[in-house]
Amino acid sequence: MSTCTLSRRGAEAPASPIRALAGLARAAADRGLTVHGLNIGQPDIPTPKIMIEAYRAFHDEVLAYAPSDGFVDYRQALADWYPTRGGVRRAIDPDDIVVTTGGSEALLFAIAAVADPGDEVLVCEPYYTNYGGFSHMLGVEVAPVTLSASNGFQIDPDTIETAITGKTRALILPTPGNPTGTVLSASDLERIAQICVERDIFFICDEVYRDFVYDQEPGARAASLLDVEAADEHAIVIDSVSKRYSACGARIGWLITRNSELREAALRFGQTRLSPATVDQYAAQAALQVPESWFREVNAQYKSRRDTLVEGLRHIGLNVPTPEGAFYIAIPLPVEDSDAFCRWLLTDFEVDGETVCLAPLGGFYSTEGLGHNEVRMAYCLEEDVLQRCVRILERGLKAWPTR
Ligand SMILES: Cc1ncc(COP(=O)(O)O)c(C=O)c1O
Incomplete structure (x- = not known):
């Protein structure tokens, strides 16, 4: 057996919490589910x-x-x-x-x-x-x-x-x-x-x-x-x-x-x-x-998505801040362990063949114990999909067994 060991830096490199659920999302897709990826800031707007x-x-x-x-x-x-x-x-x-x-x-x-x-x-x-x-x-x-x-x-x-x-x-x-x-x-x-x-x-x-x-x-x-x-x-x-x-x-x-x-x-x-x-x-x-007109159109699109998402999340009873820019929203959820909740959404939950992949926020904090009831969503999806995602989240929160 090799006695070569990794550097501490290598062995302890933190895994990206943004991509952490990717494997579960793939497995859910392999089972035939449509998984809406709200976890990653990959814009869907066509490149100019x-x-x-x-x-x-x-x-x-x-x-x-x-x-x-x-x-x-x-x-x-x-x-x-x-x-x-x-x-x-x-x-x-x-x-x-x-x-x-x-x-x-x-x-x-x-x-x-x-x-x-x-x-x-x-x-x-x-x-x-x-x-x-x-x-x-x-x-x-x-x-x-x-x-x-x-x-x-x-x-x-x-x-x-x-x-x-x-x-x-x-x-x-x-x-x-x-x-x-x-x-x-x-x-x-x-x-x-x-x-x-x-x-x-x-x-x-x-x-x-x-x-x-x-x-x-x-x-x-x-x-x-x-x-x-x-x-x-x-x-x-x-x-x-x-x-x-x-x-x-x-x-x-x-x-x-x-x-x-x-x-x-x-x-x-x-x-x-x-x-x-x-x-x-x-x-x-x-x-x-x-041209500047392109930026204005893209901005208008993201703004409209933000408004749709914030309104939808508030409508289902979540107390969410209004993000002023970028295309993310960080939100507290009524769960104790958002990491477990996000995993469960991918492993054990669906609404008519669809589910959502969210990013648990614990890994975005370095103070131990913070962020464990929070998630991040990226609004890089069409508005009707965002609305569906909110409905899936609402149903998921109601069905979450350890809530
Ligand atoms: C805040 C922030 N800074 C920097 C980056 C790096 O982006 P890139 O290396 O694609 O330019 C990202 C990517 O998501 C980001 O969110």
């Missing part, structure tokens, strides 16, 4: 044709590496896009951008560049679980500030300030949030950035859902850390084509920082993994031509 065409138009004879920080033409096009159509007020230098393999790699590079093993990054829980996954890979601890469903998972800048300790190297915050849908106002974003500057920690602002805000005027986007000049030395913005263009498979993201040392560190990480994908960058560059 201009992007798909760009893939088809690739005819180079050699599929070569790209530069480690991305094609300069693409970085220039991104820098041009933000202040013109991306709703950012301040100019961006293409050299402040490092193109990565999805926003995921941008997060990995950002955390690796600012925190050493044993250091802490501050997050607001429930948080996007991969903040924990990447931190774990790097030996970095996650320190949580706990939000509450009772006030719509609002983020209080003062609470963040109080949670900063001598070990904190960075704050990681998404706006709009996953899994909460919380959108930071420009003034709260500025205040939080100011706190990070005063306490001399980095602010990794995850803006991959910035285009999806529902309670502002049409065409609005969530406030961006790129507009907070006073934080330039402390700010790292994470962005991606995945959600913006319904193009999760393109695996193109980037980080933006005006801190040249940070940018240099990210570039060196980029050199280690050689290059982001070549053809996907061409397609992502083509996507920058997608």
